[in-house]
Amino acid sequence: MAGIPTAWVATWGSGRPKISLGTDIDNIPKASQMPGVACHLPLVEGAPGHGEGHNSGMAVQITAALAVKELMQREGLEGTIQIWPGVAEELVATKAYYVREGMFEDVDIVLYAHVGNNLSTSWGMTPGTGLISAMFTFEGSAAHAGGAPWRGRSAADAVNLMEVGWNFRREHLRTQHRSHSVVYDGGDQPNVVPSKASIWFYFREKNYPQIRDLFVIGDSIAKGAAMMSGTVLDDVRIIGSAWPGHFNQVIAEAMYENIQQVGLPQWTEDDQRFAQATQREVGTFESGLATELSILRPALTEAQRTAGFADDIGDISWNVPTATLSFPSNIPGLPGHHWANAIAMATPIAHKGATQGAMAQAMTLLDFMVRPELVDQAWDYFENIQNREIQYTPFIRPSDQPATEMNAEIMEDFREEMQKYYYDSDRYDSYLDQLGVSYPTLRQPDGRCTIGSVSEQGN
Template sequence: MIKILKKYLIFFLATFLLVSIFVISVNAQGGISPEKDTAYQAVERNASEIGKVGDAIFNFAELGMQEFESNDLCARLLEEWGYKVEKGISGFPTALMATYGSGKPVIALHFEFDALPGTSQQAGMIERKPVVEGAPGHAEGHNTNAAVVIGAAFGIKEAIDKYNLKGTIKVFTAPAEEQGIPRPYFVRDGYFKDVDAAFHAHVGNNLSTSYGERQYAVITSDFLFYGRTAHAAVAPWTGISAVDAAKLMDIGWDVLREHLPTTQRSHSVISEGGIQPNVVPDFARISWIFRESNYEKVYDLHEKAKEVAEGAALMTGCTWEENVISAIWPTRDNQTIAEVVQANIESVGVPKWTEEEQKFAKEIQKSLGAKETGLSTEITPLAEAKQSTSANDSGDITWMVPHGRITFPANVSGIPGHHWAAAIVPATSIAHKAEVAGAKVLAGAVVDLLTQPAILEKAKETFKKEVGETKHQTLLPLDQKPPIEYNVDMMAKYRESMQPYYLKETIQFK
């Protein structure tokens, strides 16, 4: 009798296993795991809400350090889904860290959502037509970055809940990316100490990823000169012009450029240079951005700048001090993580564009004198990145843990960066489709790391080989506080007139 029961039990278990495998195979839609399929479906059924997130932040169009509405929206959604939200991290009023799940691995997602000054533009209008004349606009499409990561965060959460996945998700909002400010502070203050891998999503004109060093290291700094006021006509010899010192620093640096490596980039603006010409100015501020291909070189470049500042002060009789705003490492991405992202890109595929969307994209390109290629329809093959002189403040993170970046096609090729025309597309159906694709790719890649520990172990091994003997150390002064006063006046000037254009629809994921 016992033998017969054992046979029936074995038969029952075998049948159950075969049925389970069949069900999983069907649900997995051609090889996609059930966990990932759950994340994909969560993103797809909330496609309209993801689009609304991007559109809402597009209409907020908040400058760096002033992203209060944008941050509050993200906080509200994440809290509704059960994420534990900590606002004001590292002293940034418009930054947060949201945490979901428990245990290892710890996966971080981070994104920026700041706008650019003077680039206000009505979505979908090819001719110049600001929403509010002179106001900020999303001329780099950072609103879409937020939509992708927020959408992915929901999809990942759904997979964790349904399959009781082990692991912790940390979502970071990063204000003032255009000033290259926040993420070095997060790293310095320990927010990434327990993180095992991290992901960043950024708007582009194709669905792609890469590996290797991608962008430059940067130090952003204000040099402050102090002199003495005097009547510029009656007794100018009793005054000490701080503006003269700022100008001499600028001139001195221009002379030095001839003898600097051609890899460096440096640019400045006298951001405060006196009040009226008949008063010898006792204060001047010259703001600098120094760029180089690695952290050692940018450190040396910055040291030379301090010597030039000292020389300018000596020549004019001024005193001076420096305020380092931010200091970031070059961005780099891990090859193993890139391979995971690429596999998800190939699984998700490029959005299916309509004829109208392709026509619209070509009309934008034609209006700008760009090549009329339309929207990307092919998946970009995985390749090693070519280092650009641009920068992103996520660089420090990428030298701490294996990191991956997803580029998604929420804009059109041929549009000049930081130009009002770059704000035409990021709140249209093109952007909405790209946001969904990006969110699925990101969610899928994270689910892969949560469900396949071997991938993360391989990523950690390749990361060690990639960085070699280089050890991350912060370039940011340990006592440096974030410049929370940035853009206060400009945002205050326009916010009230922008408010009538805020998205009125409720955003509710399901």
């Protein structure tokens, strides 16, 4: 789908309304972690892992869809359910392409889900940003770095100059912006003047014009870096992009009514002890798991939008009425994009959180299947409030294509070792059983982090 090999769409039913369920499935580099162990213990050293908890969301959406499908069959209800995965969300690299492909042109409502640490939803602009993720590649000419460096032109110099130039310009950018970069290709070895080098930037801001301006500034600095280094700016590639999200008030209010009916999981003493041990491990407040529901967060003012994160669900939210269910399968206070955020996955915490999330999502899905007035109201908000003064224009250009080669080498390096840990549901009742993890496993009194029985662990 949309030129992305791991993307797919599953559809069941017929007629209207058509309700689309989406959630992310990707992971984080170097975040491998043994689940159920409240200290750093990689499954495969250096390998990717679910340091955002994205492996829990599809359980929510599929369970909700199957439950509502059964009800629709039993009651003879019209309607269509669609499910799809957010591929490479950490690179914000796919959802704009889904939109461009026309995947949502006949969709009435999108119910998105994302792992969190409470059962919640919100409406209006998200507290975070949108962004453009762009790769700047410079081409120079190689030479012997010791014997005849004057005959070369270093593409790595251009990369360094661009980074320095951006950091000088940073002082004169709005305080609301965020920007960060990594050198993606800095050359092969020091004794060869690098003929090719690349630097990868994320440009984050609060609205479309400001995001676009950051990208234009970055492009101008890249051209200046090429001029100073005697190289050529060979390519400027948009790897990914995300509009700042805007979630639908009607959907969020209906969803929150169901959240209140479902409530939070009943956490056990072991769940709380495990959560507090994980929080202690990363040096945050040992609050344990949430025991009170979050409020329905209303629309934020511009001044209240102070977070720096982005998600390409934003592009979908400007094309069809959308709201996000956050479900409590993870532990509060963790760093995010970190091995600690993978610890709760496959534990009772994740299972309980996903179950409550699936119930709330199923109830919301059913509401919009059987109450056409809710669909109409959601579209009225979408057309006459959300989009009254804003016109969606994608950041990706007609020539841009999904960066499906990104991270391929990492997966090739680790796939064989990671496959040894794939879950075998025919042989084991749970993934923790397969791994030999007794829940909860905490750091041992002597400070070691190993798999052991509960009785061997300290508090």
